[in-house]
Amino acid sequence: MTAAWVIPLFLSAVPQSIPARPEALRFDELRFEVPDPSRYRHELPNGIVAYVAPDSTFPLVSLRIQMRQGSYLEPENKVGLAGLTGSLLRTGGTERLDPAAFDEEVEFLAAGISAFSGDSRAAANLDCISPVLDQAMDLFFEMLQKPRFDEARLTIEKESLLEAMRQRNDDPSDILSREWDWLLEGETFYRSRRMTKDHLDAIARKDLVRFHQKYWRPENAIVTVSGDVDPAKILAKLESYLADWSGAGAPTDWPPPQPAHEPRPGAYHVEKDIPQGTVVLGHPVPRWADWGNPERAALQIMDHILGGSGFTSRITKRIRSDEGLAYDAGSSLGFDALGPGSFTVSFQSKNDTVALATEIALEEIERIRTEPASDEEIAIAKASLIETFPRRFESASQIAGTYAGDAFIGRSHDYWKSWRDQVRAVTADDVLRVARKYLKPDAIVFLVVGKWEEIAPGDAGGRASMKDLFGGEVTHLPLRDPLTLKALP
Amino acid sequence: MERSAFVLALSLLAVDSVAGSEVAKVPVETFELSNGMKFLAVVRPELATVSAGFVARVGSANERPGITGMSHFFEHMMFKGTRTLGTRDIERDLQIVEEQERLQEAMRAIYREQRERYRLGEIDDPFADEARPPELLELQKRFDALTEEERELMVKDEYDRIYTAAGASGINAFTSEDVTVYFLTVPANKLELWFWMESDRLLSPVFREFYSERDVVHEERRLRTESTPTGEFDEVFDAMFWQSHPYSWPVVGWPSDLRSYSLAQAKEYFDTYYAPNNLTAALVGNFDLDEARALAERYFGHLQRREPAPDVVTLEMDPRAEKRMVAECDCQPQVEIRYHSVPFRHRDSYALEVLAGLLNGRSGRLYKSLVLERGLAADAAASQDSRKYAGAFSLYAEAKKGASPEDLERALLEEVRRIVEEPIPGRELQKVKNQITASAYQKLSGGFFLLIQLLQYDGLGDWKYLNDWAETTLAVTDSDVKRAAERYLDPEERTVGLYHREPEGAEP
Numbered sequence: 001m002t003a004a005w006v007i008p009l010f011l012s013a014v015p016q017s018i019p020a021r022p023e024a025l026r027f028d029e030l031r032f033e034v035p036d037p038s039r040y041r042h043e044l045p046n047g048i049v050a051y052v053a054p055d056s057t058f059p060l061v062s063l064r065i066q067m068r069q070g071s072y073l074e075p076e077n078k079v080g081l082a083g084l085t086g087s088l089l090r091t092g093g094t095e096r097l098d099p100a101a102f103d104e105e106v107e108f109l110a111a112g113i114s115a116f117s118g119d120s121r122a123a124a125n126l127d128c129i130s131p132v133l134d135q136a137m138d139l140f141f142e143m144l145q146k147p148r149f150d151e152a153r154l155t156i157e158k159e160s161l162l163e164a165m166r167q168r169n170d171d172p173s174d175i176l177s178r179e180w181d182w183l184l185e186g187e188t189f190y191r192s193r194r195m196t197k198d199h200l201d202a203i204a205r206k207d208l209v210r211f212h213q214k215y216w217r218p219e220n221a222i223v224t225v226s227g228d229v230d231p232a233k234i235l236a237k238l239e240s241y242l243a244d245w246s247g248a249g250a251p252t253d254w255p256p257p258q259p260a261h262e263p264r265p266g267a268y269h270v271e272k273d274i275p276q277g278t279v280v281l282g283h284p285v286p287r288w289a290d291w292g293n294p295e296r297a298a299l300q301i302m303d304h305i306l307g308g309s310g311f312t313s314r315i316t317k318r319i320r321s322d323e324g325l326a327y328d329a330g331s332s333l334g335f336d337a338l339g340p341g342s343f344t345v346s347f348q349s350k351n352d353t354v355a356l357a358t359e360i361a362l363e364e365i366e367r368i369r370t371e372p373a374s375d376e377e378i379a380i381a382k383a384s385l386i387e388t389f390p391r392r393f394e395s396a397s398q399i400a401g402t403y404a405g406d407a408f409i410g411r412s413h414d415y416w417k418s419w420r421d422q423v424r425a426v427t428a429d430d431v432l433r434v435a436r437k438y439l440k441p442d443a444i445v446f447l448v449v450g451k452w453e454e455i456a457p458g459d460a461g462g463r464a465s466m467k468d469l470f471g472g473e474v475t476h477l478p479l480r481d482p483l484t485l486k487a488l489p
Numbered sequence: 490m491e492r493s494a495f496v497l498a499l500s501l502l503a504v505d506s507v508a509g510s511e512v513a514k515v516p517v518e519t520f521e522l523s524n525g526m527k528f529l530a531v532v533r534p535e536l537a538t539v540s541a542g543f544v545a546r547v548g549s550a551n552e553r554p555g556i557t558g559m560s561h562f563f564e565h566m567m568f569k570g571t572r573t574l575g576t577r578d579i580e581r582d583l584q585i586v587e588e589q590e591r592l593q594e595a596m597r598a599i600y601r602e603q604r605e606r607y608r609l610g611e612i613d614d615p616f617a618d619e620a621r622p623p624e625l626l627e628l629q630k631r632f633d634a635l636t637e638e639e640r641e642l643m644v645k646d647e648y649d650r651i652y653t654a655a656g657a658s659g660i661n662a663f664t665s666e667d668v669t670v671y672f673l674t675v676p677a678n679k680l681e682l683w684f685w686m687e688s689d690r691l692l693s694p695v696f697r698e699f700y701s702e703r704d705v706v707h708e709e710r711r712l713r714t715e716s717t718p719t720g721e722f723d724e725v726f727d728a729m730f731w732q733s734h735p736y737s738w739p740v741v742g743w744p745s746d747l748r749s750y751s752l753a754q755a756k757e758y759f760d761t762y763y764a765p766n767n768l769t770a771a772l773v774g775n776f777d778l779d780e781a782r783a784l785a786e787r788y789f790g791h792l793q794r795r796e797p798a799p800d801v802v803t804l805e806m807d808p809r810a811e812k813r814m815v816a817e818c819d820c821q822p823q824v825e826i827r828y829h830s831v832p833f834r835h836r837d838s839y840a841l842e843v844l845a846g847l848l849n850g851r852s853g854r855l856y857k858s859l860v861l862e863r864g865l866a867a868d869a870a871a872s873q874d875s876r877k878y879a880g881a882f883s884l885y886a887e888a889k890k891g892a893s894p895e896d897l898e899r900a901l902l903e904e905v906r907r908i909v910e911e912p913i914p915g916r917e918l919q920k921v922k923n924q925i926t927a928s929a930y931q932k933l934s935g936g937f938f939l940l941i942q943l944l945q946y947d948g949l950g951d952w953k954y955l956n957d958w959a960e961t962t963l964a965v966t967d968s969d970v971k972r973a974a975e976r977y978l979d980p981e982e983r984t985v986g987l988y989h990r991e992p993e994g995a996e997p
Contacts, residue, residue, distance in 0.1 A: 018788060021573060022651050022685045030678040032537065057535060058513075058934045091851070100861070103852040108920045110927035129927045156861065163821060163867040163889045170718040170819045276711040310660070311568075311649035321646055324704030327712050348712050380654040387656020387676050390537045395935075460618040 032390040037403050037413035042231070044239050050223035051404045052231045055396035059130040061227040062397055063140065066123040066408060069215040072190040072256035078203050080161070080195035085211040086117030088157055089124070092208075093148035102139070111136040113143065119191045120256045120338050121408065122216070130228040141241045144216065149208045158200055165197065168482040172278045172449040175270050179477055180280050183268060183445050184342060186261030191339065197483040218245050220252055224404040226397035255338045258287070267446045267470040269455070270477050277354035277450030281361065282344035283443040288335035291411045297422040298430040299333055299438060304381035305431070306368050307331025307345060307361075312380055314364045315345060325349045325357045333438070337409035343439060351454035356464040358446065365444075369435045372428040385423050392416075446470060512959040513929035515939065517952065518778055520785070524794040525766025528785050529943050529952055531773040533936055539774030540659075540940040541683045542672030544948035546769075547762035549740045550666045550801050550878060556750055558706070558742015559758055561664040565702050566755065567671065568662075572693040574647040576639075579695075585639045586697055590752045592632045593700065597751065599625045616748050632700075639697065652686065655679050659937065666736050667877040668948030674937055677775040681784055687770075688788035691763060699752055707748075710741045718820035719988060726814050726986040730827055734805040734879055764795035769947040773940040805829060805879050808982040817991040821867070822888040824897045825986040830882040830977040833875040833949040839962045840973035841873040841882055846921035847913065847970070848884070848904065855886070859900050865892040869901070877949045882977055894987040908974045913967040922963050929959035 019025055042050045074081040090113065093099035106113050111128035113136070124144055128136040168174055181192035221242075225234050263284065288296070307315035307330040319329040329347035345365070349357045393399050406413050446469070448455060456474075458465030466474065478487035518530040548560050569575065576582040599622065603615035612620045621629075644650075652660050652673065662671040675683055714720035724739050731737035741747075770789070772781055808829055831837045848855045848871035855869035869886040884905070886897040932955070933939055946954045 018685070018688075022682055022689075025681055025685060027678045027681070030537070030676050055535075058930050060930055060934055100852065100857070103850075104920075107850050107852045108916070108923060110920075110924040127931075129930060156864070159864070159889050160867045163887070167718075167821050170821070172716055274716040276708065276716045278716070309653060311646040312653045317645055320705055321698070322640070322701070324701035325708070327705055327709035348716070349708060350711060380650060383654045384656060388658050390676070391658065391674075394537050 030390075034416045034419075035393055035399055037406075040400060040403055041413075042235055044223075044235070044242060046218065046239075046242060048218055048221055048223060048238075048242055049407055050225065050235065050238060051400040051407075052224075052229065052234060053226040053396035053400040054229055054231055055226060056228045059228050061126075061128055061130050061133050061225070061229055063126040063137070064123055064224040064401075064404075065144070065221050066121060066224070066404065067216065067220040067222075068120070068254050068408070069122050069217075069220055069252050070118050070120045070190075070256075072120055073215055073252060074190075074211070076188065076193075077199065078207060079193050079199040081203050081207055081211055082117040082122070082215075083195075084154075084157065084161070084203060085208045085216070086115050086122055088149050088154055088208055089143060089147050089212065089216065090115040091157060092150040092153045094142045095146040095148055096142065098148070099150045099153045102143070106136075106139055109136050109139075111139070113140055115143070133229070137237065137241065141245075145245050147212060149205055149212070151205055154205055154208070158203070161195070161200060162197065162483075165195070165200075165482050169272075169479055172272050172274055175272065175479070176278050176280060176447060176449045178480075179268070179270055179449075180447050183447060184261075184263050184284055185259045185340075189259040189261060190256060191259075194485060196485050215252060218242050222404050222407050224397075224400045226395075226400045258339055263443070263445050265443050265445055265470075267448075267466065267474040268477050269447070269452055269474050270449045270479060271452055272449050272479075273451055274449075275350060275451075276348050277351045277448045277455050278346075278348045279354060279358065279446070279448045280344055280346045281358065281444055281446040282331075282342055283440055283445060284340040284342050285333065285335065285438055287340050288337060291415050294422055294425070295430075295434050295437075296335070297419075298426045298434040299335075300385060301378060301381045301423070301426050302368060302373075302431045302435050303331070303333040304384065305373050305377045306333075306364060306435075308333065309381070309384065312384075314368070315361055318360050318364065319347055319349075319357045323356070323360070325353045325360075329357065329361075331361070337411070351451050352457070353459050354448055354450065354455045355458040355466045355469060358469055359464040362441070362444075362469070365439055365441060369432070369439055369441070372432050375428070378426070378428055378431065382423055382426065386420050389420055444470075452476070512926060512963065513933055514956045515933050517943070517956070520782055522765065522785060522790050524790065524792055525764075526785075526789050526792065527769040527947070528781075529769065529771040529947065530776075530778055530781055531771075531939060531943070532776065532778055533773060534775050536774045536936050537677055538674050538936065539677055539680050539683070539772055539776050540672065540674045540937040541680065541687075541770070541772045541774075542670060542940055542944055543687065543768050543770040544671075544944040545669045545763055546667075546767050546798065546948050547669055548665050548667040548877075549738060549742070550735045550876075551762065551798070552735060552738070552742075554738075555746060556742075556754055556758070557738040557746045558740070559746075559750060559754065560669055560762075561740050561742065562703065562706050562747070562750070563755060563758060564662045564664045564669050564671075565706060566696045566699065567690055567694065568646070568648055569697050569699075569702065570644075570647060570695055571689050572695055573689060574651070575644055575695065575697060576642050577644060578642045582639060582642055582695065582697065585635050585642075586695065586699075586752070589632055589635050589639075589700070592628050592635070593751065596625060596628050596632075597749065599628070600749065616745070636701070643697070648686065648690070652682070655682050657682075664740055666740060668945060670941065670944045670948065672937075672940060672944070674774075680772070680776050680781065684784045684788040688792070691765075691768075691789070691792060694759065696752055696755055699755065703747055703750075706741065707744070710744065710747070714739070714741065719816075719818055719823075722814070722816040722818055722986070722988060725816070726825065726827075726984070729812055729814055730881065730984045731879075732806045732808075733803055735801065735803060736805075736876065736879065760795065762798050764798070765789060765792040766794050767798050769944065769952070771940050771943045771947070771952075773936045773943070801878050808984075811981055812984040814984075814986045816986065816988050818988055819991055820988055822892070822894050822897075822990050823988045824886055824888075824894040824901070826884045826898060826901055827984045827986075828882045828978050828982065830873060830880045831875065832880045833877055833946075834951065834954055835875070835880065837969075837973050837977070838873060838875045838880065839958070840965045840969040841880075841977065842962055843918070843921055843965045844908065844970050844974055845871045845873050845882075846924060847908070847917060850924075852920070854904050854907070855884070855901070858904055859886055859897065863900060864890060865896055865900055869897075875949075894989060898985060898987070902980060905974060905978045905980075909971055909978075913970060915967075918967055918970075925959055925962050 071082040109132045115124040126140045185192040326347040326349045331345040335341040345361045607615040656676045660673040859866035859869045866886040867889040884901040
């Protein structure tokens with residue numbers, strides 16, 4: 001009896017105690033080495049760089065071709081030409097197939113084929129199941145090399161763009177982003193300018209054909225392939241597709257031009273009859289081209305602490321969590337390799353608490369410039385950045401995408417090797433120093449879209465009003481005619 | 490493209506298939522604890538992470554007038570800490586929560602009078618700041634003082650801080666009409682942390698900051714509903730479409746309810762719907778299955794099973810008449826036609842999915858007809874929305890070049906008529922099926938996305954849908970599609986939302 005009683009005690013195991021706090025848990029070490037870029041990087045005979053990351057877990061393939069071109073290359077009187085060329089490349093058919101027949105073939109293969117052209121980057125993508133890769137690649141390269149730019153589809157596309165323009169004042173966030181771009185970079189800079197109906201009317205099929213011939217060129221291309229492929233086979237295939245695609249074009253001017261506009265600090269407002277003001281405030285930061293500069297790691301930690309990491313960051317904690325003033329509140333320090341980046345705080349709050357939330361955001365910007373961050377804040381930010389780092393390389397498509405991204409902006413792949421050590425080395429002093437250097441309270445531009453008669457006086461409790469902010473002055477910006485972008489009366 | 494080429498391709502695919510069968514399937518290990526909590530596990534050794542989460546089988550459909558929005562509000566409260574996390578002095582913290590609740594009780598009594606004054610026309614808004622009587626301001630002052638005191642003891646957002654410092658990402662949750670889903674991704678070596686943290690908040694949650702979080706949710710409502718071009722009208726449309734079913738109110742809740750719920754209501758809600766037997770957890774990623782089983786038992790095994798949550802018994806009434814909403818908004822002219830159809834995993838839901846497939850896409854019928862041939866629309870789409878208790882089939886189009894929402898409505902109805910009355914070409918049906926075959930793989934490829942689908946589907950009824958939807962859908966015939974269209978898309982039982990652009994300069 002006794003023996004029988006003793007044995008189950010050992011077998012069934014006394015319920016292991018659960019530690020009182022999560023800090024007591026112990027974890028195995030997770031080792032992670034940055035994958036060797038040379039295993040993925042290939043150079044085709046014509047000089048095109050291709051990143052190939054095979055992964056046969058699923059019979060799926062992704063192919064992407066990105067190019068250093070975009071709207072910075074379009075004439076000023078034809079804003080939107082680059083974008084329209086990208087979309088018509090996909091929708092306008094090929095020399096062999098009219099648009100409907102091309103769509104039909106692509107969709108029958110259940111392939112996803114897309115093309116777009118942004119400000120300074122254009123890309124074409126193919127996603128499909130591997131058994132149909134050959135047929136899908138035929139269609140994909142046919143599109144890239146022999147597009148039809150069908151006149152009737154161009155008309156339809158232009159009509160759709162016109163309808164999209166009509167909606168420019170419907171959503172407050174669209175008004176906000178347009179006016180913000182203009183306040184920061186002016187109305188004519190390639191990244192901030194917007195298409196008008198006049199631009200649209202001026203664009204003809206021949207413009208698209210010319211833009212395609214000039215800029216959708218292999219000389220500018222970086223190829224990425226991930227998924228269920230054999231690297232040697234896919235490279236041979238790419239080579240054959242790309243071999244007879246060469247000729248006229250010279251590599252484009254790179255990088256794109258820099259803005260001449262100087263933002264004027266202060267408060268700006270656009271009237272919209274909505275219950276909630278939508279806000280962005282901040283200023284430009286310099287273009288970032290020196291990826292060896294250790295300030296980069298300190299800035300990422302500062303961004304994490306100030307407003308870039310949700311509930312663990314100060315701005316979100318105070319505006320949302322402490323005060324309940326907004327659902328979405330945070331900040332972001334965005335560096336750009338091709339032009340100025342920006343530091344921005346954004347939130348939406350009911351009209352009468354816009355001033356209070358703004359005051360809190362400004363306090364936090366001041367605080368991170370004047371007081372060292374706590375050891376705990378620095379430790380959380382570092383741990384988070386270091387522990388999530390392997391996720392950048394978790395799948396084949398992420399590995400290929402990360403390294404292709406380096407190639408696109410001209411960053412060495414070695415950047416990633418020392419990345420975690422750079423983060424580890426950051427001190428509270430470093431964070432304070434970069435905050436002082438890069439955050440500029442006097443340069444802040446504030447923009448709100450909402451109902452001014454409710455925003456201006458501030459909250460019922462009298463904690464903050466717009467009179468106390470930005471010298472009590474505000475510039476009321478007019479709403480723009482959605483088609484001409486001229487000020488409405 | 491010859492069709493035979495694709496069939497050949499598909500048979501090749503069958504040979505290479507991950508699950509060794511013709512369509513994509515994912516191997517899911519399942520186990521259940523003695524308290525009824527279910528676990529779904531997918532081991533993916535190629536990943537460096539584990540995506541983990543759980544679904545509570547509760548959503549806005551389980552609410553009632555007075556507590557609309559509670560499920561979603563509750564989702565927010567689940568991040569506010571526990572007896573262990575979130576405070577330096579749990580005894581005083583709980584006292585403060587209780588004292589604050591007494592003050593709120595007194596405030597609610599005043600709001601009861603405010604509503605009476607509102608009914609009598611003495612005030613225009615029972616919740617307006619300027620309508621607050623002095624007693625209310627006094628109570629608010631005392632409440633705020635306690636908040637200040639509580640804040641001194643709090644470890645703010647400790648739940649997020651611990652996870653973030655451990656390298657967790659995507660720490661979030663969502664609420665729908667039927668389910669509430671909590672999820673995140675942790676480094677592969679930190680799975681036990683997920684067990685610790687989630688069992689802690691299911692075992693001893695503390696709903697601190699209840700009332701300031703109500704304000705956050707109100708801002709969320711302003712953001713998503715009240716400040717978007719069509720948000721408030723979409724809400725009207727839903728309320729009009731669902732006659733008797735609780736799907737008629739919005740997930741975020743009515744504003745007056747958001748202002749009124751109490752801690753006691755929240756606690757009762759938690760006890761009813763967050764019992765282990767109403768939860769399914771899922772893990773997808775790089776972990777050891779036996780270890781996960783042991784951890785599940787150790788951390789969740791002692792949660793107490795409770796009475797099964799009440800079923801939603803109200804059935805949607807059969808539609809008796811066409812319903813129309815005519816809205817004027819700062820929006821592109823557009824139309825939605827919505828029909829009552831069928832819920833999740835209903836035998837006809839698969840044919841309705843195929844129907845939507847025939848109508849959608851650049852080579853689909855709606856785009857071809859409304860956008861390309863007739864030039865009436867900038868965009869057009871169809872969808873089958875299969876919810877847990879009921880479903881709806883929608884047709885949607887956005888106007889261009891001065892076409893009216895009524896023009897679009899006629900054109901959409903014409904496409905429905907063609908489906909019912911004219912033969913469906915075999916190649917067209919095959920195209921939709923090819924897309925289903927491809928999307929069955931695409932749906933399984935991302936670890937995090939796979940987790941969300943497992944939780945969503947199990948919350949709606951059964952995760953196995955993920956492995957059998959493609960096969961069942963591939964078996965749908967053209968006559969199944971026609972029969973479903975004829976049965977569910979009855980023009981006389983449609984609900985139509987017509988959105989006109991408000992003329993410029995019109996008063997709002």
